[in-house]
Amino acid sequence: MxxxxxxxxxxxxxxxxxxxxxxxxxxxxxxxxxxxIALYGDALYHYLARQSSRSLAEDVSQxxxxxxxxxxxSFRGNSSFKTWLFSVGRNCLIDEMRxxxxxxxxxxxxxxxxxxxxxxxxxxxxxxxxxxCQLKWAEQLALLxxxxxxxxxxxxxxxxxxxxxxxxxxGEETIKSRLRYARQALQPLNGDSHEQA
Amino acid sequence: xxxxEQTEQKLQQQYQHDKACHVxxxxxxxxxxxxxxxxxxxxxxxxWRNTQLxxxxxxMLVLGYLLLQVTPEAQxxxxxALSEDAQYRQVQHHGVTDQPGVLRVNGKDSAxxxxxxxxxxxxxxxAFYAQTGLLQQQxxxxxxxxxxxxxxxxxxxxxxxxxxxxxLGAVERQWVEFISDPAGQLVAIRPVSDAVQCPQS
Numbered sequence: 001m002x003x004x005x006x007x008x009x010x011x012x013x014x015x016x017x018x019x020x021x022x023x024x025x026x027x028x029x030x031x032x033x034x035x036x037i038a039l040y041g042d043a044l045y046h047y048l049a050r051q052s053s054r055s056l057a058e059d060v061s062q063x064x065x066x067x068x069x070x071x072x073x074s075f076r077g078n079s080s081f082k083t084w085l086f087s088v089g090r091n092c093l094i095d096e097m098r099x100x101x102x103x104x105x106x107x108x109x110x111x112x113x114x115x116x117x118x119x120x121x122x123x124x125x126x127x128x129x130x131x132x133c134q135l136k137w138a139e140q141l142a143l144l145x146x147x148x149x150x151x152x153x154x155x156x157x158x159x160x161x162x163x164x165x166x167x168x169x170x171g172e173e174t175i176k177s178r179l180r181y182a183r184q185a186l187q188p189l190n191g192d193s194h195e196q197a
Numbered sequence: 198x199x200x201x202e203q204t205e206q207k208l209q210q211q212y213q214h215d216k217a218c219h220v221x222x223x224x225x226x227x228x229x230x231x232x233x234x235x236x237x238x239x240x241x242x243x244x245w246r247n248t249q250l251x252x253x254x255x256x257m258l259v260l261g262y263l264l265l266q267v268t269p270e271a272q273x274x275x276x277x278a279l280s281e282d283a284q285y286r287q288v289q290h291h292g293v294t295d296q297p298g299v300l301r302v303n304g305k306d307s308a309x310x311x312x313x314x315x316x317x318x319x320x321x322x323x324a325f326y327a328q329t330g331l332l333q334q335q336x337x338x339x340x341x342x343x344x345x346x347x348x349x350x351x352x353x354x355x356x357x358x359x360x361x362x363x364x365l366g367a368v369e370r371q372w373v374e375f376i377s378d379p380a381g382q383l384v385a386i387r388p389v390s391d392a393v394q395c396p397q398s
Contacts, residue, residue: 028233028236030230030233030234033229033233034230037221037229037230041221041226042216042221044221045220045225046215046216046219046220049219050215050219054219058222058225061221061225062225062229065229066229069229069232069233134211134214134215137211137215141215156209156212186208187204
């Protein structure tokens with residue numbers, strides 16, 4: 001470990017997330033943290049923003065990364081770093097939502113308009129794809145129940161059923177069921193889109 | 198490409214588009230990195246403190262080791278105490294003490310060399326003094342009595358330090374010659390075959 005610590009200072013080789021995390025934990029070199037944030041910061045923020053609001057997502061994102069600074073040994077390598085990060089993010093989000101008394105449908109309805117309107121066009125991709133289809137998709141996604149939307153987003157983010165199960169603390173069958181319902185809810189929209197396309 | 202796959206692809210595209218519109222705000226990233234940098238500085242402070250602590254401990258260990266090298270062993274001193282007894286003219290108690298005194302116990306080598314010196318001395322009557330007496334070995338001490346003239350008790354601890362008993366067997370009573378140096382310190386005890394005829398008082 002000591003050797004890797006010294007070598008890491010001179011090596012410009014690419015590391016995976018787990019290696020970056022270990023290097024950061026052992027050296028406290030912010031360059032490694034910066035790389036980790038570059039890897040997963042946006043994905044986590046997107047997940048949190050779609051499950052709550054931008055402001056809450058900002059707060060929770062920051063909390064997640066700060067937890068990594070404060071409790072560097074809380075990641076024990078039982079899962080991938082990304083899975084662990086999203087688990088932490090989800091738990092922080094739920095805690096915050098409970099604190100703010102946002103939960104499930106109330107939150108979804110309250111945030112729907114804000115989220116759709118929140119796409120302010122600052123993103124170049126958003127400027128290019130200001131299609132009705134995308135807006136409809138966002139609206140439809142926001143209308144999904146929290147847990148179904150969560151399962152769908154995590155799967156679209158690339159997590160396996162097992163990893164989603166780890167993040168949410170639910171069995172794989174439950175996750176499958178949520179995914180099925182989520183897809184059914186989005187089916188008409190995708191069907192329309194397909195036909196339009 | 199069949200319809201479910203197309204649907205899935207469409208879903209994935211829409212997700213990626215949506216994701217691209219929700220990037221972690223720069224100010225959040227900056228805030229996290231700023232805090233991390235602060236902790237990094239604290240870590241260096243901690244490392245420096247730990248280094249100082251380690252160096253101090255190492256210094257103390259080295260110092261302790263060096264002191265151990267120069268600290269003399271516990272000193273024992275030869276003590277001769279006198280007392281009175283109705284049966285003997287003089288009673289001497291030879292023992293050891295850790296209180297500094299005039300006579301220091303130097304161990305077997307010193308006693309042996311003194312004995313060798315005694316053997317080689319031409320004026321041994323002046324420098325050393327040899328007497329013959331009856332040795333009685335007891336549990337905690339030995340006693341040598343020279344008629345009614347002298348009773349000499351020798352502490353077991355002193356015997357251990359001087360190691361004078363090598364030549365003597367486990368016989369409870371035997372005649373011995375014991376030699377004292379000019380300071381009165383015992384330097385040798387050796388068995389003799391001839392008994393002493395005490396004068397009639």
